[in-house]
Amino acid sequence: MTVASPLERGRRTRDSVSILVVGSVFFDSIETLHGKADRALGGAATYFAVAASFFAPVRMVAAVGEDFPSEEMEFLSGRGIDLAGLQQRPGLTGYWAGRYHEDMNQRDTLQLDLNVFADFRPQLPAGYRDTQYVFLANIDPRLQAMVLDQLPAPGLIGCDTMNHWISGSRSELEQLLGRVHVLVINDEEARLLSGERNVVRAARRLLAMGPRRVLIKRGEYGVIQFSANSVFAVPAFPLEEVFDPTGAGDSFAGAFMGYIARKGVINESVLRTAVVYGCVLGSFVVEEFSVKRIAALTWEDIEQRYHAFIELTDSHHSRWTSQ
Amino acid sequence: MTVASPLERGRRTRDSVSILVVGSVFFDSIETLHGKADRALGGAATYFAVAASFFAPVRMVAAVGEDFPSEEMEFLSGRGIDLAGLQQRPGLTGYWAGRYHEDMNQRDTLQLDLNVFADFRPQLPAGYRDTQYVFLANIDPRLQAMVLDQLPAPGLIGCDTMNHWISGSRSELEQLLGRVHVLVINDEEARLLSGERNVVRAARRLLAMGPRRVLIKRGEYGVIQFSANSVFAVPAFPLEEVFDPTGAGDSFAGAFMGYIARKGVINESVLRTAVVYGCVLGSFVVEEFSVKRIAALTWEDIEQRYHAFIELTDSHHSRWTSQ
Numbered sequence: 001m002t003v004a005s006p007l008e009r010g011r012r013t014r015d016s017v018s019i020l021v022v023g024s025v026f027f028d029s030i031e032t033l034h035g036k037a038d039r040a041l042g043g044a045a046t047y048f049a050v051a052a053s054f055f056a057p058v059r060m061v062a063a064v065g066e067d068f069p070s071e072e073m074e075f076l077s078g079r080g081i082d083l084a085g086l087q088q089r090p091g092l093t094g095y096w097a098g099r100y101h102e103d104m105n106q107r108d109t110l111q112l113d114l115n116v117f118a119d120f121r122p123q124l125p126a127g128y129r130d131t132q133y134v135f136l137a138n139i140d141p142r143l144q145a146m147v148l149d150q151l152p153a154p155g156l157i158g159c160d161t162m163n164h165w166i167s168g169s170r171s172e173l174e175q176l177l178g179r180v181h182v183l184v185i186n187d188e189e190a191r192l193l194s195g196e197r198n199v200v201r202a203a204r205r206l207l208a209m210g211p212r213r214v215l216i217k218r219g220e221y222g223v224i225q226f227s228a229n230s231v232f233a234v235p236a237f238p239l240e241e242v243f244d245p246t247g248a249g250d251s252f253a254g255a256f257m258g259y260i261a262r263k264g265v266i267n268e269s270v271l272r273t274a275v276v277y278g279c280v281l282g283s284f285v286v287e288e289f290s291v292k293r294i295a296a297l298t299w300e301d302i303e304q305r306y307h308a309f310i311e312l313t314d315s316h317h318s319r320w321t322s323q
Numbered sequence: 324m325t326v327a328s329p330l331e332r333g334r335r336t337r338d339s340v341s342i343l344v345v346g347s348v349f350f351d352s353i354e355t356l357h358g359k360a361d362r363a364l365g366g367a368a369t370y371f372a373v374a375a376s377f378f379a380p381v382r383m384v385a386a387v388g389e390d391f392p393s394e395e396m397e398f399l400s401g402r403g404i405d406l407a408g409l410q411q412r413p414g415l416t417g418y419w420a421g422r423y424h425e426d427m428n429q430r431d432t433l434q435l436d437l438n439v440f441a442d443f444r445p446q447l448p449a450g451y452r453d454t455q456y457v458f459l460a461n462i463d464p465r466l467q468a469m470v471l472d473q474l475p476a477p478g479l480i481g482c483d484t485m486n487h488w489i490s491g492s493r494s495e496l497e498q499l500l501g502r503v504h505v506l507v508i509n510d511e512e513a514r515l516l517s518g519e520r521n522v523v524r525a526a527r528r529l530l531a532m533g534p535r536r537v538l539i540k541r542g543e544y545g546v547i548q549f550s551a552n553s554v555f556a557v558p559a560f561p562l563e564e565v566f567d568p569t570g571a572g573d574s575f576a577g578a579f580m581g582y583i584a585r586k587g588v589i590n591e592s593v594l595r596t597a598v599v600y601g602c603v604l605g606s607f608v609v610e611e612f613s614v615k616r617i618a619a620l621t622w623e624d625i626e627q628r629y630h631a632f633i634e635l636t637d638s639h640h641s642r643w644t645s646q
Contacts, residue, residue, distance in 0.1 A: 102520065197425065199543070200563045220522070221544035222558060233635050235545060235556035240523045269639070276638050312556055313636055315599050316592070 017261040018082070021048045021254070022061040022122050022147045023137025025068075025086070029097040029111075030289060032104070034243050040290035041072055042096065044137035044160070047250035048257075050291045051281040052135075053079040054302060055258025059128050061085035061147065063120040065093040075295070084125040091116040104245045105219055124150040133261040135253060136180070138162045141172040148179055156266060158182040158257050159211075160249070166193045178210040184253045186217045199224060200231075213271065215256070217249050225275055232272050237283035237309055244289050248282040251294060255281035280305045340584045341405070344371045344577070345384040345445050345470045346460025348391075348409070352420040352434075353612060355427070357566050363613035364395055365419065367460035367483070370573035371580075373614045374604040375458075376402040377625060378581030382451050384408035384470060386443040388416040398618070407448040414439040427568050428542055447473040456584040458576060459503070461485045464495040471502055479589060481505040481580050482534075483572070489516045501533040507576045509540045522547060523554075536594065538579070540572050548598055555595050560606035560632055567612050571605040574617060578604035603628045 028042030049058045059082045068088060077083050097111040122143055132155035136144035144159065159180040165173050166189060173193075177183065183206055191197055194205035199216060203226035206214045214226045220242070222235040256278035263270045280302055287293045351365030372381045382405045391411060400406050420434035445466055455478035459467035467482065482503040488496050489512060496516075500506065506529055514520055517528035522539060526549035529537045537549045543565070545558040579601035586593045603625055610616045 198563060198565070200561045204563075218544065221541065222556075224558065224561065231561055231635055232638075233545075233558035233561065234638065235547065235558060238523045238547065238554055238556065240521060240527075242521070272638050310638060312554055313638060315555075315557065315595050315633060315636060 017056045017133070017264060018059050018131055019052050019056050019133040019135060019257050019261050020059040020061060020085075020124075020128055020131040020147075020151075021045050021052070021135045021137055021257075022085075022144065023048060023135075023139055023250075024094055024117060025060075025062040025064050026094040026096050026117075028246060028290065029095075030244055030246055031099040032244050033100070033102060034241070035289070037244070037289035039095070040292075041075075042246065042290060043094065044139075044247075044250040046076075047247035047285065047291060047294075048135060048137055048254035049076065049081045050079060050294050051251040051254030051285070052258035052261075053081055053254075054281070054297070054299065055255065055277070056133070056261040057082065058254075058258075059085055059131060061122045061124060061128070063087040063089055063116050065089060065091045065116045068093045079295070082128075085123070085128055087116075087120070087123070089116045093117075098246075100245065104242055122147050122150075132156065133257055134158065135257050136160065136176075137250060137253070138165075141165055141169050141176045145172070145176050145179070148176075156181050156257075156260060158184055158253065160184045160253060161189065161193075163189055163192055174209060177206075180211050182213040182215065183211040184215045184217065184249070184256070186219070186249060190214075190216045200226075215275070217252065219245070219248075223252070223275055223279060225271065227268075230268060232268075232275060234275060234279055234309075234313060237279055237305065237312065239283060239286065242286045245286050246289075247285050247291070251285040252278035252282035254278075276306060276309055277302075280309055283309075340379045340456070340587060341382055341454055342375050342379050342456040342458060342580050342584050343382040343384060343408075343447075343451055343454040343470075343474075344368050344375070344458045344460055345408075345467065346371060346458075346462055346573075347417055347440060348383075348385040348387050349417040349419050349440075351569060351613070352418075353567055353569055354422040355567050356423070356425060357564070358612070360567070360612035362418070363615075364398075365569060365613060366417065367462075367570075367573040369399075370570035370608065370614060370617075371458060371460055371577035372399065372404045373402060373617050374574040374577030374608070375581035375584075376404055376577075377604070377620070377622065378578065378600070379456070379584040380405065381581075382408055382454060384445045384447060384451070386410040386412055386439050388412060388414045388439045391416045402618070408446070408451055410439075410443070410446070412439045416440075421569075423568065427565055445470050445473070455479065456580055457481065458580050459483065459499075460573060460576070461488075464488055464492050464499045468495070468499050468502070471499075479504050479580075479583060481507055481576065483507045483576060484512065484516075486512055486515055497532060500529075503534050505536040505538065506532075506534040507538045507540065507572070507579070509542070509572060513537075513539045523549075538598070540575060542568070542571075546575070546598055546602060548594065550591075553591060555591075555598060557598055557602055557632075557636060560602055560628065560635065562606060562609065565609045568609050569612075570608050570614070574608040575601035575605035577601075599629060599632055600625075603632055606632075 023045030024043035026043035027039040092115040094117040095113040194202040196202040224233040259274040346368030347366035349366035350362040415438040417440040418436040517525040519525040582597040
């Protein structure tokens with residue numbers, strides 16, 4: 001049985017569900033215990049966009065170099081990702097090389113060449129100005145703010161960041177957080193930004209900085225979502241093998257924002273389901289290098305794991321009547 | 324409104340639900356960032372028994388010294404804990420002193436005096452031989468086996484252990500695991516015992532050693548329960564302050580076993596609800612030193628947090644219709 005994905009359904013019915021993402025499009029060379037990838041397609045905007053593309057059309061704002069292959073362009077646009085905002089500029093595409101430890105929560109950066117990304121200044125095509133759903137992936141908070149400055153009336157603004165900006169550009173980041181609705185951040189970053197070790201206290205502090213929702217990513221332990229009056233916690237989907245954890249958080253954010261855009265309504269129930277779809281895409285992306293696994297997914301694969309996830313976390317389990 | 328606890332209801336209807344626990348009853352001196360406790364009632368059997376006592380009558384098998392105060396005896400028996408199996412012997416009660424780091428997953432042992440526990444040999448009173456529900460808290464696997472040898476027909480056998488026995492008494496422990504139905508263990512111990520870092524692979528290996536269920540405790544990240552054909556994962560209840568993590572795992576096990584004994588039936592649904600009640604009691608015990616917090620709980624407190632826990636983890640959240 002073939003099921004129409006929400007993307008197809010969404011396209012048929014309305015266009016206002018587009019999600020704009022700004023962030024990096026890089027080549028990554030990655031080593032894990034399980035193998036090596038050489039100059040594979042990577043970057044936060046890439047992972048976000050491919051994951052989100054299952055749920056809604058995506059508009060991408062980023063910069064790549066002259067070396068960026070047309071096949072990759074075609075791959076992205078073939079997924080419903082609008083590349084009008086992707087600047088192709090003289091020079092080379094950004095490059096990151098890293099090696100993961102046996103404990104995959106730890107990695108070493110072996111090389112980082114920003115290349116054309118070094119002086120990237122986001123310029124939104126006129127056609128992007130009506131975007132309702134915006135995700136500011138991890139880049140300099142000044143650039144994240146520049147994107148917001150070009151959007152007259154965004155509906156939902158999500159944001160990620162990292163240690164580098166928390167330590168080095170705290171005031172710019174704090175200013176930005178006053179304009180953001182949903183902060184998506186990992187636990188270590190949440191501690192650094194809030195100054196609190198305890199996850200509940202950290203989230204309270206981060207909510208006080210502006211966002212109405214704070215989602216704290218805990219790697220293999222899942223995600224915990226806070227608002228002023230609710231908490232929702234999910235484990236990660238347990239996998240026998242994590243091949244390469246790169247992009248899990250960005251794919252999480254892509255599916256999270258994608259599901260919300262697709263639904264076109266924001267309430268507790270939608271936000272919780274969005275977290276689960278985020279975990280589902282995050283669990284797929286780590287099964288192979290780059291976006292290989294999620295690019296190959298069918299909507300049925302996603303629904304199947306979504307239901308497995310619900311079963312994993314369902315404390316009123318009624319399907320089982322005997323051990 | 325006063326609600327009859329399952330304990331009261333259980334007592335009225337049947338006695339076969341009694342749970343036998345064997346393990347340590349100690350005095351603990353504990354330092355955390357939040358304060359100090361001096362020679363407070365502790366030990367795995369104590370935490371287990373007090374938590375389980377909300378759900379079912381408990382039979383305790385342990386040893387204490389002449390210094391063990393009659394008030395503590397009265398406290399325990401006042402909670403429906405049968406002390407016929409608690410040997411009071413010449414010498415001193417076991418003593419442990421420890422200090423937790425700011426990261427409460429880490430602690431240093433400052434002093435450990437086994438005292439009368441050093442040559443403890445469990446002797447079950449004749450009245451304990453019909454026990455259906457048995458929990459072998461963390462002690463020498465030889466002693467755990469000795470308890471099983473004295474039980475003609477136990478229905479459900481749960482077991483905990485620790486690094487010390489995994490490294491030092493592996494063959495005795497592996498033999499024991501062939502006789503156990505439910506293994507309750509923390510993630511570090513699961514890795515050490517299985518030789519696998521990945522939690523899914525670790526659980527598969529542990530299931531192959533005998534138990535039909537493996538519950539892996541992940542501290543502040545919750546619990547994950549495996550059987551041959553199901554996985555159930557829950558986060559821990561998020562607390563703004565963890566006062567003292569001592570006893571969280573033992574209280575978890577107490578409520579888990581207690582709930583199962585109370586229901587008197589073992590199926591997936593009961594086992595999942597038991598995990599949630601385990602997390603509830605585990606979340607209370609860390610709010611104060613020793614068993615102070617859980618000893619003061621009413622059944623309504625437990626039910627309230629149980630419902631908060633369900634809300635925390637409910638991905639089909641329907642109560643909320645607006646943000």
